[in-house]
Amino acid sequence: GAVVSQHPSWVICKSGTSVKIECRSLDFQATTMFWYRQFPKQSLMLMATSNEGSKATYEQGVEKDKFLINHASLTLSTLTVTSAHPEDSSFYICSAGTTGQGEKLFFGSGTQLSVL
């Protein structure tokens, strides 16, 4: 089956620094990728839709200048958490799939971000 690779698996950073998370589709081209965040014991919350070659679409309440998304190729999308603060500590997950009705969406293994 299709594989979505996410890197890094975990990252610890100091408050005020920026962190980049990569999401790759390994055996298919993804025109659309999604980014989620998940707090402990909560469900996944969709943050933004990443579209290849165009600007990402952010969900209501998600700061686009805080969470920069770049989808420069059909196999790679990146999420950069800028000027990270402790409240940004969370589990970030990306997803991608072949777009269409009845197609499948696959998820990366997630990135645990801890901001000190």
Place this chain on the structure above:
Amino acid sequence: DAKTTQPPSMDCAEGRAANLPCNHSTISGNEYVYWYRQIHSQGPQYIIHGLKNNETNEMASLIITEDRKSSTLILPHATLRDTAVYYCIVTRNTGNQFYFGTGTSLTVIP
């Protein structure tokens, strides 16, 4: 996309069938029903999806009612490794946003 309702938690004895219900009463004709599960600290794993007909694969079976307003995911012989949170999602197209509800936390008991 249609919203879904699932029981917050369920228990199942190891080796028995686990039947996880999902209500999607506002589903429209071209929306698919997807099931994913998430084991602690991992990304969601695809299980199965369907439109109208019942579906079966190596992991599970999906039973969709004739009016399509509800569905049931069946794990035929639950094992301890099936302990996870199971999410039912309804969407027209994988290019559209996938919104997760609260899911069902399934605990398989030895």
